[in-house]
Amino acid sequence: MDQLRHDTPWTALDALEAEAIFILREVAAETERAVVLFSGGKDSVCVLRLCEKAFRPQRIPFRLLHVDTGHNFSEVIDFRDRRARELGAELIVAEVEQAITDGLVRPHGPTESRNRAQIPVLLDALERLGAQAAIGGARRDEEKARAKERFFSFRDSFGQWEPRRQRPELWDLYNAGVHPGDQLRIFPLSNWTELDVWRYIRRERLELPSVYFAHERDVVWRDGQWLGVHAPVVVPKPGEETTRLRVRMRTVGDVTCTGCIPSEADDLSGVIAEVAAARTSERSGRADDRVNETSMEDRKREGYF
């Protein structure tokens, strides 16, 4: 017989992992047709590993859902599809492009950020899948409006979040009961920080899309940040100049609003050292959050993640 492991010391990552696994198992037991929102981004990569830890050797009891703006980095989309296949999970892609064709959303222009357009597409997909719960990798440390978010966040049948209507969460006694039509958003990484996510990725040896690591890219300086050139949606405007820089992405979203940061960090240790020493918050690279001080709060009220 193999040497069995005894309890290892209980570290911060162990505590955060245990909290998340417990929550995922409660979601599986107390809700119907829950989905995991999987974009290929680093946070959702961690959520999928936590699902493996919660349910293996059984199959993961959730489908994966991605709201694809159509303006994504192709290497991220390739990674998304490959990871879903490896897990043997069903991946459903809800396309903003299709929603525009169908008239569900109406964009203001071809180069506009489609972040806001994700909201109706997400709500429509959840409704069609009959999902009572959508599990996401959002964290409380990302933004002020998230600091009071619950693990189990209640949304009405329009997907709206109302801070005063949230349920108290006592100990680890989670109450996931909802009325038909109402929905839950579940955030198992609520208590994680950006640094915890990176340390967990290193500890678990998780693969990530290459855009998270330093690489050469054509970029333009716009609205106080470097944007990757991505024809036809991000092209130099008159007066802007294309520069080739060594950069990496700190968060990965729609190409029209995901800023790159100049970086030499081409491996996990490099990224971790960089994140630990960072002097600006993670989402400061996201143009969508910088519109005004409360833009995240406003989008959340409308049903954004």
Next chain:
Amino acid sequence: MNARTTALAPRPTAGLRDDIELLRFATAGSVDDGKSTLIGRLLYDAKALFDDQLEDLARHADLARLTDGLRAEREQGITIDVAYRYFSTEARRFVIADCPGHRQYTRNAVTGFSQSDVAVLLVDARHGVVEQTRRHALLASRFGTERIVFCVNKMDLVDFGEDVFRRVERELAELARALELPPDAIDVLPVSALEGDQITSRSARLAWFDGPSLLERLETLPVRTEPASAAGRFAVQLTLRPEGDAARRRYAGKVVTGRLSVGDEVTVLPSGQRSTVVSIETFDGPQAVASAPRDVALRLADQIDVGRGDLIAVGAAPPLERRRDAIVCWMSENDARAPRALELKHLSRRIKCRLRHIAHHVDLDTFAPSEQEAPRLALNDLARVQLDLAAPLPIEGTTGAHPLARFILIDPQTRDTVAAGYFV
């Protein structure tokens, strides 16, 4: 900001190591005790702030702004809910549950304390123990843990005087006795959050105090809050059924107290069936032993009926109860009268229950049964009640610190959580 605290160097090593522990603490104090300033000070001195936050601080010179939350709250000038903050030092990773201090927010204080290993309670050095101090200490020790760090704050306003501190310290010792807390569960520290004394380092102005700074104490307090000597208890969350391997069901769940080992004789509750632990499994491989609070999956030697909500107990099984007294904190804006049909969640088990009788309210200031009539439960009330349980529950412990004592109550109509409680 005062001049002594303006120099900022990044701490590139903070949080880099994978072997640091996590400590969760809840902060609470009266409205003007300087709680927001204390948290701002900790984050600032621990260099957990980003440049945009520091710019804001430079503009407004107010540490309390760092913990302001939602626009809805800023507009009304109140804090409506528990807010969570994070920071790391080289020794530990911290989660702060920041509980608003208003009288009407007992509900939030209970929530914050229930999520924490330690309560950090602020006491104004000029005023000593006040009503709010007593209330928070009661709620922390009953719904959270017995471990409380009292920060006697605003020492700068009493000329850093030792006499003032010792007087407050005696009042707090008296309070701890009234709450029947073990003396070693309590720390009393003199601090000035505004000026940074004894927050992250020792202060020359408090040289007469030979104890640690607040951060030093938080870096060394024990993290685990489960009763160390408690018997092995495992709460089943769900049954895992690997495809093509139906005979090898595993029971996924959490070790809630004590520890389980391969080969342990166990009793499944409430059925009372007995079996033996064959294996303890995780995604990372099998284990010989699992201690609380680990999430694992068990296999048992016998094909017996086990499912969600069951408790797997090592050694002497806890008693099964159908009627028990409990202390509840009512958290709903809708009042309740007895009798009332409710749902109760204990571990991973949901059962029907009946609020049979409201014995009396608990006076939050004297901790004694309240003199007044107790016909109903209103928001933020603390009361002793009697509950009829539709199915027998295994109950152990006498405060919310014990996983087998605590529960939540759910309104079957609205499906909302309406109370937190513990069996007594």
